[in-house]
Amino acid sequence: MSYFKINVEVRLKKGVHDPQGETIKRALENLGYSGIKSINTGKVFTIKLEAETEEQALQAARIYADRLLANPVIEEFTVEKRT
């Protein structure tokens, strides 16, 4: 057994309105920055866990994301090993 650090990134599905992202975009534009096409917000969870292999650690993180970290109605997620 060894420890793995896995990042789970949760973001809104395409097409789901993201009022936070739009507000941040407007704020940056108010600061004088131009050319920003869009901003999408999300959350990152860094999970340190024990597993036999990297694939097992990733699989566990996928289950956590699916059951709790993301709401599948409006959100999607990706998992990857943190370097």
Place this chain on the structure above:
Amino acid sequence: MKFGVIVFPGSNCDFDSYQAIKVCGLGEVRYIWHGESDLGDCDTVILPGGFSYGDYLRSGAIARFSPVMRAVVDFAKRGGFVLGICNGFQILLESGLLPGAMRRNAGMRFVCKDVFLRVENRFTKFTGCCIDDEPLRIPIAHGEGNYYADSKTLRLLNDEERIVFRYCDKEGDVNEESNPNGSVENIAGIINERGNVLGMMPHPERACEKILGSEDGLLIFESVAWS
């Protein structure tokens, strides 16, 4: 009628709900702590407003896994009445008892004000006493009440007349100006297929006595109590 009001850590409308039932003489009422796994002999369970578990992760996401919620899901499956108000509605969505999800309010602000609601379905266990055509005047107080459901779900909700309340103006017209949070189709409350689980963002328990500015919320509680 026996009511139970669930108390999560962070609930803050539990007492208001308790008070509404007590003051209005609608039946017996008791609190049920979130750690309990037995609802006793309740006929109706209220999931009150507030910020259960500090709204961590997403509103209602953690509360959904508390021991009492397993009992609530069983209770709902047996046909017991469940009324989720504000945070309670969010918990019902997270637990899958009602379809859809809540996003941050479109205007990004926490909105706390009276709104008008058009009762779209008067033939539910929760709206039977709403006999007037007048819209209800009931306050909202939330930061995440921007209801979302995909188009397939929306069609189903419409076809089955399960959209119970829509935000409207004081004339009863449903329009963009009267939508306080960006909810799709001005949706303020929906009911499950079986008709025993209702979720609504507005707070009827805050509009049950004249001194509070409106008694329209009472109609919801009376409907359940007398159904």
